[in-house]
Amino acid sequence: MGSRVEILNEGGFRSDGRRQFELRDMTIDLSQRGIADGSALITHGLTQVLVSVFGPREAKMRSQTIHDRANINVEVSVAAFSTGERRKRSRGDKRILEIASTIKSTFEPVVQTNLYPRSQIDVFVQVLQQDGGVLQACINGTTLALINSGIPMLDFVCAVTGGVHSTSPMLDLTLLEENDIPNVTVAMMPKTGKIALVTMETRLHVDRFKEIFRLVSDAGKVIHGEMKSAVLSRSTSLVTAMGSGPRTRGGDLEERDVDDQMNNY
Amino acid sequence: MASTSISKAEKSYIQAGFLSSPPLRADGRALHDFRSVALETGVAPLANGSARLSIGANAHDGGGGTEVLAATKLEVENVEEDGCDGGRIVCTVTCSPAAYPQLSSNALDDLQYDMTVILHQTLSHPSLHPNNLGILPKKKSWLLNLDIVVLADAGNIYDAIFMAARAALWDTKVPKTRSVEYKVRKGNSGGVVGGKTGSSGDMDVDEETTSGFDTRQIQQATDFELTDYWDEGEVLDGRERWPISITLNLPPPTHFLDATLPEESAVPLKALLVYSFPPSESPNVQAMRILGSGELTVVLLKDLVKEGEKYARELFIALNSKLKEEDIRRNQKARERFARR
Numbered sequence: 001m002g003s004r005v006e007i008l009n010e011g012g013f014r015s016d017g018r019r020q021f022e023l024r025d026m027t028i029d030l031s032q033r034g035i036a037d038g039s040a041l042i043t044h045g046l047t048q049v050l051v052s053v054f055g056p057r058e059a060k061m062r063s064q065t066i067h068d069r070a071n072i073n074v075e076v077s078v079a080a081f082s083t084g085e086r087r088k089r090s091r092g093d094k095r096i097l098e099i100a101s102t103i104k105s106t107f108e109p110v111v112q113t114n115l116y117p118r119s120q121i122d123v124f125v126q127v128l129q130q131d132g133g134v135l136q137a138c139i140n141g142t143t144l145a146l147i148n149s150g151i152p153m154l155d156f157v158c159a160v161t162g163g164v165h166s167t168s169p170m171l172d173l174t175l176l177e178e179n180d181i182p183n184v185t186v187a188m189m190p191k192t193g194k195i196a197l198v199t200m201e202t203r204l205h206v207d208r209f210k211e212i213f214r215l216v217s218d219a220g221k222v223i224h225g226e227m228k229s230a231v232l233s234r235s236t237s238l239v240t241a242m243g244s245g246p247r248t249r250g251g252d253l254e255e256r257d258v259d260d261q262m263n264n265y
Numbered sequence: 266m267a268s269t270s271i272s273k274a275e276k277s278y279i280q281a282g283f284l285s286s287p288p289l290r291a292d293g294r295a296l297h298d299f300r301s302v303a304l305e306t307g308v309a310p311l312a313n314g315s316a317r318l319s320i321g322a323n324a325h326d327g328g329g330g331t332e333v334l335a336a337t338k339l340e341v342e343n344v345e346e347d348g349c350d351g352g353r354i355v356c357t358v359t360c361s362p363a364a365y366p367q368l369s370s371n372a373l374d375d376l377q378y379d380m381t382v383i384l385h386q387t388l389s390h391p392s393l394h395p396n397n398l399g400i401l402p403k404k405k406s407w408l409l410n411l412d413i414v415v416l417a418d419a420g421n422i423y424d425a426i427f428m429a430a431r432a433a434l435w436d437t438k439v440p441k442t443r444s445v446e447y448k449v450r451k452g453n454s455g456g457v458v459g460g461k462t463g464s465s466g467d468m469d470v471d472e473e474t475t476s477g478f479d480t481r482q483i484q485q486a487t488d489f490e491l492t493d494y495w496d497e498g499e500v501l502d503g504r505e506r507w508p509i510s511i512t513l514n515l516p517p518p519t520h521f522l523d524a525t526l527p528e529e530s531a532v533p534l535k536a537l538l539v540y541s542f543p544p545s546e547s548p549n550v551q552a553m554r555i556l557g558s559g560e561l562t563v564v565l566l567k568d569l570v571k572e573g574e575k576y577a578r579e580l581f582i583a584l585n586s587k588l589k590e591e592d593i594r595r596n597q598k599a600r601e602r603f604a605r606r
Binding site: 033036039052080082086 | 309310311312315323326327328329330332334336337338340357359361362363364366367369370410412414416417418419
């Protein structure tokens, strides 16, 4: 009895020291990886996910092209060392296929696929570390990678998990909490407040659902703030890098004069 | 190896560059220069040992280049069922589809399998076997799973894989165990757990005391326990022996190291040589593979093995000094920071 971890103690603290509505530490890394058109490395606490996006490009499988839209292909792979117990999951594992198809159906209405008929957008998700909120991290990572690759979307898609411990709602659950209490994952689009995804695999009383649903939707806006500032800082650094290179052609008349003067020396 | 598609003109341009004097490469390197290699250990806290290695990544944001993640995890297994007395090592390589976006999933599986076989056959060889992977002789042993994930490939993937494997194995800590023997208390039911050094039961006047000088009794250890739950353990034995590989790309008659993707497409023939440098012994060639299409004479191969050893030794020394630096950064400096807090 004494060794059981408390989900929420009397002081209002959770098992990892957070408050009820506190989200985990989030880090976003948008630097380029390999030859991907866009990539994002996102961590929520101890959950770390790397998403790479390729496209829009010519489809590898002609049978899957759609005549008036781009086809979004999502592949998820989970590293064997991502959990405490090593589990080698094959690419065809049902759980993984389910996560992949959930991500695909979340982004299909958001990405402006009608601009790229008969082409393919590949999203490769690599889960590096798992501590609860894997779907949440995958969706947030996919949003950032799609933005990073320049694929037009209607809005950000921000996902958060929420759960209810007896009557107290909680946000952004760790693995310990996910296994213990009923939980729901909600992905919302912050500009309009529209919901792109609601998924729940546990049982939750209908009276509690309304409250937690509203809370999670609001939490999505907080995630949106973080994502927006990460994208902004990445864009700023890229623009600065573009601006600081030497100008070979054109430019202002004044600049040309300066260059001529330099050449005189 | 998946390669970019390049035109015949570009291929001949690259090949001509190698044969000219002085030899020219697209990024200005010499024939035997490596791109900058970045290494970090301890990247997967849930694993017993881990490392992330990249070759040719940009200095300021760490992007681009070949990137490989390696992690080791230890599992206990019964010797009777799957295990081996003294423990065993199993290596697996997974390629992220992001590293090879032009390959279909079947081709990716084939590539993964090729890399897995090369790595596993080399590292699970008895000459490299560490001696602290056993727990209870003939009963329980450690299974060491080495998982490599290829996140990006910008050429020279095998060298990256072997270096990352060596770094993760160097970083691996094996939890210390103590074997445990169950003794039934005389006349009562239930067991008393005692350590290997002797049982610590209550002194019962009626009980037969076993003399410490009695050496006839054979210890029948049936189970084990962790000495300290929070201690990561002792370092995996044989860390000096783990090998590294050198891929020699062969545009006949010369050879060069650390090819980029276009260079690999232009020069398909490679010799992969894996060297181990055990301390106070002469170096060993742990594995050798000829990859790609082309022919090689025995005389040329002998020379390549000799040349390769020189390059491998330099790489080995550089890798070792970085690993020691990483050890210091993670242990000593962390302790100093904690003491100063």
